[in-house]
Amino acid sequence: MTASSTRRIHIFDTTLRDGEQSPGVALNHSQKIEIAHGLARLGVDVIEAGFPITSDGDFECVSRIAREVRGPTIAALARTARADIERAAAALEAAQKRRIHVFTSASAVQMQHMLRKTPEQVIESSVRAVEFARQFTDDVEFSGQDVMRADFEFVIRLYRAAIEAGATVINIPDTVGYGTPIEYGALIARVRDEIVMGRNVEISTHCHDDLGMATANSLAAVENGATQIECTINGIGERAGNTALEEVVMAIHTRRDHYQAETGIHTREINRVSRLVSRLTGMVVPGNKAIVGDNAFAHESGIHQDGVLKHKETYEIMNAELVGREAAVMVMGKHSGRAAFRKALQDLGYELEGENDHGLNDDALNALFVRFKELADRKGQIYADDLRSLVEAGTEVEQTFQIDSIQVLSGTRVTPTATVRIETPDGIREAAATGDGPVSAVMNAVSQATGITPELESYRVQSVTRGNEALGEVNAGVRYKGMTVMGIGLATDVVEASGRAWLHAINQIVAGQTKEKSPMTAETP
Numbered sequence: 001m002t003a004s005s006t007r008r009i010h011i012f013d014t015t016l017r018d019g020e021q022s023p024g025v026a027l028n029h030s031q032k033i034e035i036a037h038g039l040a041r042l043g044v045d046v047i048e049a050g051f052p053i054t055s056d057g058d059f060e061c062v063s064r065i066a067r068e069v070r071g072p073t074i075a076a077l078a079r080t081a082r083a084d085i086e087r088a089a090a091a092l093e094a095a096q097k098r099r100i101h102v103f104t105s106a107s108a109v110q111m112q113h114m115l116r117k118t119p120e121q122v123i124e125s126s127v128r129a130v131e132f133a134r135q136f137t138d139d140v141e142f143s144g145q146d147v148m149r150a151d152f153e154f155v156i157r158l159y160r161a162a163i164e165a166g167a168t169v170i171n172i173p174d175t176v177g178y179g180t181p182i183e184y185g186a187l188i189a190r191v192r193d194e195i196v197m198g199r200n201v202e203i204s205t206h207c208h209d210d211l212g213m214a215t216a217n218s219l220a221a222v223e224n225g226a227t228q229i230e231c232t233i234n235g236i237g238e239r240a241g242n243t244a245l246e247e248v249v250m251a252i253h254t255r256r257d258h259y260q261a262e263t264g265i266h267t268r269e270i271n272r273v274s275r276l277v278s279r280l281t282g283m284v285v286p287g288n289k290a291i292v293g294d295n296a297f298a299h300e301s302g303i304h305q306d307g308v309l310k311h312k313e314t315y316e317i318m319n320a321e322l323v324g325r326e327a328a329v330m331v332m333g334k335h336s337g338r339a340a341f342r343k344a345l346q347d348l349g350y351e352l353e354g355e356n357d358h359g360l361n362d363d364a365l366n367a368l369f370v371r372f373k374e375l376a377d378r379k380g381q382i383y384a385d386d387l388r389s390l391v392e393a394g395t396e397v398e399q400t401f402q403i404d405s406i407q408v409l410s411g412t413r414v415t416p417t418a419t420v421r422i423e424t425p426d427g428i429r430e431a432a433a434t435g436d437g438p439v440s441a442v443m444n445a446v447s448q449a450t451g452i453t454p455e456l457e458s459y460r461v462q463s464v465t466r467g468n469e470a471l472g473e474v475n476a477g478v479r480y481k482g483m484t485v486m487g488i489g490l491a492t493d494v495v496e497a498s499g500r501a502w503l504h505a506i507n508q509i510v511a512g513q514t515k516e517k518s519p520m521t522a523e524t525p
């Protein structure tokens with residue numbers, strides 16, 4: 001591939017407009033500004049900052065982004081109405097580079113039932129709107145919603161009219177995610193060959209993920225002449241969301257042999273902006289999400305781990321570092337094999353063959369591996385501290401304290417209060433405590449009963465089975481006097497699971513302290 005044959009694909013990010021249309025998401029001004037700066041750092045070409053006619057708040061926010069964010073073109077959405085276009089133009093006034101994005105509908109169902117216009121009226125209002133928008137800027141994008149359910153002959157007529165009226169970017173939205181890659185690619189090729197025909201007009205793709213085909217459709221468009229992809233961080237957006245920015249960018253990068261294209265995205269910023277958007281929108285990224293999910297660069301099964309340890313490329317098509325993540329991680333669990341087990345112990349500092357206390361020969365390693373599998377069967381994921389306990393004590397940590405009962409009082413206008421009974425080596429101890437919420441109340445009560453108050457560093461709750469009686473697993477990462485441990489608690493009630501996780505962490509702390517005092521124990525790595 002020569003440099004001259006590489007096409008530049010523009011990334012149009014609509015996280016702040018279509019992304020914010022995700023049900024339940026509403027970002028305030030400072031959150032939007034923070035995301036806009038993140039997008040500029042990422043190197044997107046266009047930021048669609050909002051739809052200014054929506055509200056005074058949206059207008060103000062687009063104006064602020066236009067004033068403050070430098071680098072990308074700032075775009076604002078408008079219906080074909082004059083008032084929308086005037087409002088968009090006013091909001092964009094301070095932008096270094098501004099684009100008005102005018103949209104209409106192209107499918108019969110939307111024209112007839114939503115716009116209540118005939119196809120000819122839709123063409124006429126679109127032409128007027130594009131011409132009017134051109135009075136404010138030379139950069140006008142035009143979209144006809146729902147093209148994949150539209151009559152393609154009409155689509156061609158509509159877009160031809162928009163180009164003649166002055167549209168510089170024509171965006172082909174599959175608004176309801178109906179198209180397949182072959183159909184969508186073929187339509188883009190028709191638009192390229194029948195209406196763009198070498199003119200200086202950019203073809204853009206805007207896909208939704210209702211059938212899980214947004215990324216495939218966007219890439220099919222690139223194969224057929226599109227040079228702009230509209231997308232959102234983490235694929236958020238209306239219903240099932242939009243094309244995920246990180247997916248198309250990394251597909252183009254990783255398969256540049258195939259697409260003969262490149263984007264201007266600084267890929268090492270991807271993880272950072274993904275985390276930012278997830279945190280501010282409250283939309284959790286699923287573990288198995290491509291590129292940015294927790295598991296996207298993790299290996300748990302023994303055969304994969306063995307392959308990756310021998311040569312990374314056996315199971316990895318891109319480096320985690322390339323998207324700003326830590327190098328691929330080995331998750332230790334019941335599917336892990338000896339190779340990964342051995343490597344995990346080495347990473348923790350244990351010598352596998354030698355004369356010191358923890359020098360493990362093959363027989364010792366095999367015996368430990370059997371215990372590791374037993375533990376993984378019961379527990380699922382195995383953490384570094386579990387491995388340390390296995391090596392040093394040959395068993396899971398001793399449960400010095402055990403929960404006898406937990407009672408929690410919580411609700412509106414009630415200070416959350418927890419009462420716990422804990423079995424200790426000296427008999428039952430009872431303690432009651434309050435907290436900001438039921439979880440902190442139960443943690444405080446357990447600390448009081450055991451006399452150990454660690455500091456909470458991370459907290460995660462997830463469901464590990466399905467249905468009404470789903471078990472909640474709580475992972476509480478805690479720190480105590482320089483020691484960091486992960487407590488795990490499982491129960492159908494997440495408050496109880498939190499209490500169990502807290503106590504599990506305390507038991508590990510107690511076990512760690514006992515070992516430190518024992519003259520028989522070698523230094524922990």
Ligand SMILES: CC(=O)SCCNC(=O)CCNC(=O)[C@H](O)C(C)(C)COP(=O)(O)OP(=O)(O)OC[C@H]1O[C@@H](n2cnc3c(N)ncnc32)[C@H](O)[C@@H]1OP(=O)(O)O
Pocket residue numbers: 018021051053054055078079080081103104105114115116145175238
């Ligand atoms: C596919 C997309 O993502 S499109 C963008 C969707 N985003 C949003 O709708 C978010 C912001 N929307 C809003 O705040 C409001 O809907 C507003 C301010 C735009 C309009 O509010 P209202 O005036 O109360 O109208 P309402 O939302 O009830 O209905 C939409 C109107 O826009 C019309 N309309 C829809 N699309 C277009 C268009 N492209 N061009 C012109 N008019 C349009 C509809 O026909 C309807 O008109 P009607 O009231 O005469 O029947």
Ligand SMILES: CC(C)C(=O)C(=O)O
Pocket residue numbers: 018077103143144145146171173174175176206208
């Ligand atoms: C406004 C348009 C481009 C849109 O979001 C869609 O059609 O999905």
Ligand SMILES: [Mg+2]
Pocket residue numbers: 018173175206208238
């Ligand atoms: Mg959309």
